Structures are given as C-alpha cells and as structure tokens.
Amino acid sequence: MDKYRYCPLCASPLMWGMRYGRRRQYCPSCQFINYENPLPTTVALAETNRQILLIKRGIEPLKGIWTLPSGFVETGETPEQACLRELKEETNMDGVIKELIGVFHSLTPMYGDIISIVYYIKLSPGIPKAGDDAEGVALVNIEEIDDLGFKSFNQAFSIFKQKYFS
Ligand SMILES: [Zn+2]
Structure with missing residues (x-):
C-alpha cells in the first residue's frame, strides 16, 4: 500500500x-x-434450493474466476445493507440475511488488510443477471463448488456447507 x-x-x-x-x-x-486499519468487505453466500449464486469476476484481483458476490462496506451503511446492495448490483437478486457465517482477516497485495464479513443469504425468487463488476452469474449446486479463489471465501464456504448442508 x-x-x-x-x-x-x-x-x-x-x-x-x-x-x-x-x-x-x-x-x-x-x-x-x-x-x-483493515478495509471492511462483505461476502454473500446466497442460496436457494441447495444452489449458490456465483459471479464471474469482471475486475482484478482474480478477474475471470467464479466466486461469491462481494464488495466494500460504504460509509453510512451497515454490513448487512452493504452485502444485500452488492448482491443486487452484481446479480440483480434480492434476499434475506439468515445468519453471519463468520468474519475473516486476509492480507491482500491489492488492498492490504481486509476484513471479510460473510453472510448466509436466502435468495428471493428472481432471475439472476450479471451487472456492475460481474461478467457472468450462475446458480451452482453446493456439491459442485470446489474453489472460490479467495482463502477466506473458501473457509467461509466450508463452514457454511458443514453447518447447513452436510
Ligand atoms: Zn499536520
């Protein structure tokens, strides 16, 4: 930095x-x-019918990989609001926050220290559509998800899968 x-x-x-x-x-x-101080970000584990909403990243870092919708918390909004806003911007989907999965720290080359706040979101009915920083969007079966690119995302997904879908 x-x-x-x-x-x-x-x-x-x-x-x-x-x-x-x-x-x-x-x-x-x-x-x-x-x-x-670390930058606070939110990450959406947005699920419906045992499927997770993934986006294809349109920007660095890790441009082109399929991963979870995420973004920085803006001044004046709560982490919950930030998470739902990013979800809407990147996938055009709405949802309801069910639970905080965890809070993770990572050191990144691009942004320095980051705190990732990961929520389990139950998706509302809708048609996903890629927007903002996303180049693509897809609902993927939980069993088919392997690597989400970022260590903290993988940690969160592992906890999530173990807790709700094992
Ligand atoms: Zn001075």
Missing part, C-alpha cells in the same frame, strides 16, 4: 515513530497520526 508523504491536515512532511505502542506515520507539526 502507498503511504502518505505529507500531512493531509497541514501539508507538513510526515515522519515515522512510535505512537501509542506501534510504529506509525505522524505529523510533527500538528500531531496528526496516520492510523491504518
């Missing part, structure tokens, strides 16, 4: 040093501290 070079508040060059127990960038002029 790129680091700031100048203070976003007063434009002085930033320095590195111990601040609150950890090496952080700070501003020697106004004492601004550049706290760095």
Whole structure:
C-alpha cells in the first residue's frame, strides 16, 4: 500500500515513530497520526434450493474466476445493507440475511488488510443477471463448488456447507 508523504491536515512532511505502542506515520507539526486499519468487505453466500449464486469476476484481483458476490462496506451503511446492495448490483437478486457465517482477516497485495464479513443469504425468487463488476452469474449446486479463489471465501464456504448442508 502507498503511504502518505505529507500531512493531509497541514501539508507538513510526515515522519515515522512510535505512537501509542506501534510504529506509525505522524505529523510533527500538528500531531496528526496516520492510523491504518483493515478495509471492511462483505461476502454473500446466497442460496436457494441447495444452489449458490456465483459471479464471474469482471475486475482484478482474480478477474475471470467464479466466486461469491462481494464488495466494500460504504460509509453510512451497515454490513448487512452493504452485502444485500452488492448482491443486487452484481446479480440483480434480492434476499434475506439468515445468519453471519463468520468474519475473516486476509492480507491482500491489492488492498492490504481486509476484513471479510460473510453472510448466509436466502435468495428471493428472481432471475439472476450479471451487472456492475460481474461478467457472468450462475446458480451452482453446493456439491459442485470446489474453489472460490479467495482463502477466506473458501473457509467461509466450508463452514457454511458443514453447518447447513452436510
Ligand atoms: Zn499536520
């Protein structure tokens, strides 16, 4: 991840040093501290009739692979709202959140630290249609799903399958 070079508040060059127990960038002029936090994302395990809604990713990372609909949580929305919004944007489908499957941490080359919040969503009736960042969309039998590309997605799917469909 790129680091700031100048203070976003007063434009002085930033320095590195111990601040609150950890090496952080700070501003020697106004004492601004550049706290760095993981990015929160949501992931939809959207199911109906033992089938999971997968999308073909239209953007990097892992462009072209079939995986779960996901996206970043925006300011002002809850993780649940974000998950249902992303589902709608990428697949044109609605659903109801049934349960939180888990919260996973991963370190990614593109976005740094990511927290993935994975929900089990029961799909409402509808016709899936690829949109937004998705190049394709398909309902796939749970038994046929093998690799979802991202480690945290695979972990979540494994927990989900064990809990509800074993
Ligand atoms: Zn400053």
